Amino acid sequence: MENEKEPHPSQRKDHRTDAFATKFAHKTASWQQKAAKYGAKKEKPQPPGGVDDTPIPDAPPGYTVKIVFHRAESLPMADINSCSSDPYILAQLNVDLPPRHKQDPHMRFRTPTIRRSTDPIWNCEWIIANVPSSGFKLKARIYDEDPADHDDRLGNVHVHVNTIHDNWTGIKEQPYKIKKRMGSKRAYMIRGCAAMLSSGLEMSGKLIVSVQLLGRTDIGSNGGRVWTVGPCAWSRHLSPMIGRLAGTKEAGQGKNGAKTEQYNFQANQFQLAGPVPPPLYHRYVEFKPFIAGMFTARSLRGYILNRALHHQHSRVYNYDRTTLYGSFPSPSKEMSLQLLNLVNYDRGGRIFTYVLTLDGLFRFTETGKEFGIDLLSKHTMHADVNIYVAFSGEFFVRRLKTPHSEQPSNSSQESHPVAETDEGPPSSDPPSDPANYALYIDNDSGTYRPSAKLLPLLKEFMQTNFPGLKIVTLDCGADAEKMGRMKGEQRERKKAEGKGTVFIQDGRSSLSSSDEEELDERIREFGQDGADGGGVRKEKTKMKVKREIKDSKVVGWMHGDTERAGEDMKAVDGRSAGADREIGHSSGEQRQDGL
DSSP states (O other), X not given: OTTOOOXXXXXXXXXXXXXXXHHHHHHHHHHHHHHHHHXXXXXXXXXXXXXXXXXXXXXXXXXXXXXXXXXXXXXXXXXXXXXXXXXXXEEEEEOSOOOSSTXXXXXXXXXXXXXXXXXXXXXXXXXXXXXXXXXXXXXXXXXXXXXXXXXXXXXXXXXXXXXOOTTOOOEEEEEEEOBOTTSOHHHHHHHHHHHHHOTTOOSSOEEEEEEEEEEEOOOOSOOOOOEEEEOEEEEEEXXXXXXXXXXXXXXXXXXXXXXXXXXXXXXXXXXXXXXXOTTOOEEOOOOSHHHHHHHHXXXXXXXXXXXXXXXXXXXXXXXXXXXXXXXXXXXXXXXHHHHHHHTTTTGGGOEEEXXXXXXXXXXXXXXXSSHHHHHTOOHHHHTTTOSEESEEEEEEEEEESSTTXXXXXXXXXXXXXTSOOTTOTTTSOOOSOGGGEEEEEEOOOTTTXXXXXXXXXXXXXXXXXXXXXXXXXXXXXXXXXXXXXXXXXXXXXXXXXXXXXXXXXXXXXXOOHHHHHHHHHHXXXXXXXXXXXXXXXXXXXXXXXXXXXXXXXXXXXXXXXXHHHHHHHXXXXXXXXXXXXXXXXXXXXXXXXXX
């Protein structure tokens, strides 16, 4: 039996287990196919948002126009205490060109605020490119600035231009009646009472506007969007309340050169000359379910968050008497110096959060690990909850040891704060040539997640607007190690130089301790208080001089800032001398009696 051979499979009789084996083999093959189909690791889908490659709609090239807001006449008095107003214009331009998305923000422009005037004079220009031949609709809202409460609307003006062509003559200082329908009821009630007492007083004011045709816009073939050409206006906003929360202070100088500090938080805006490169177009990223509701304000939770962020934006970029304004006709070396001035050059090791809007408005504030600053550095707040922006991230400024090097991004390039350079802080003032500095800018923004492939376009755009300043881009992904190291060095320098907020070098808009000393010296010239009520008159004069000193330090719009500030101070000195004469004593008697 041992030598008996096994039968051939074809000759072997079927066994009852053979059917189970065949069925099991088929099941195994089926399981393997399912494993190959579903067992492989799937890539996690990315949340919607980020770079949007939607093209600009095709349209023929348009025209470049200049809108000038000259002045307003017979505005109502919104402030009962001063019997006047603090008016400004918020303008919006609408054209027939279809946007890339319906959520794209409108073209807007804000004039500076004119203090205590019902007949303000602005003479502000707004140059817009690529306005279509079908014309435009300009809506100008006039407001009274009231930082302590809310800004009261004083009325609206609508300017409709139905067609533009090569021979269009434009509009020359045309007065437009201010519509009162949406105006402040309180302001017009005061205006009505004043009109009843004065027969020559009109109820309705006027806004004088000009529109000039500058020619066709030379952009090539596609004219599917409009943008701001100029002027390149900037503004600096200070908030003592936020500064106290964030623990940031503004440096000053008191008596005998002693250093003083006051709590302040600084926000900055800079209008850059367009157009912004079309590929720079990013949508918010829906990395959480509630994000979409926050931007669109559709749900109750989203509406509350949306309103809270709008309010936070308005408080950070708050307009009041401390706001500084300035302007440049076009990009220049002086414009680059102004940017360096706003960020305090390379001192303090500061890092800034920025947002670049679709119309080229560059907004930025200091950011950091501190609770208050970190709370205010969200790109959503800087963008004013806009669904689309051009770019966002962070930047910082460093001084180069070899200013005229062709490769500032080279890792071997020595710069402050890594190495102390010649004339480096804090031993002396920073040099005033933009070629001594490099602006390192990145795409580190979780809200919009800008594409690293577009950093070269951002660099080109920034170099065009800030001549002489070296622009270096950093990718938060590929350059994460280098970027983290450099930002760490910035933080270490900040600790070494002390914590503070950025401040402008050319002047102060608030009444500091040195101004108080100047005020006291002026008041002491009036002598001691007399029994004839001289103390009351002296206190009134003190308040008047104090107010004018504060107002005179606000930098003028579209003029030489330093020269205008000097002229304003001379005017204040002349008015204060007139106030001296109102006291009723001669200067010799004041010195004899008072001193």
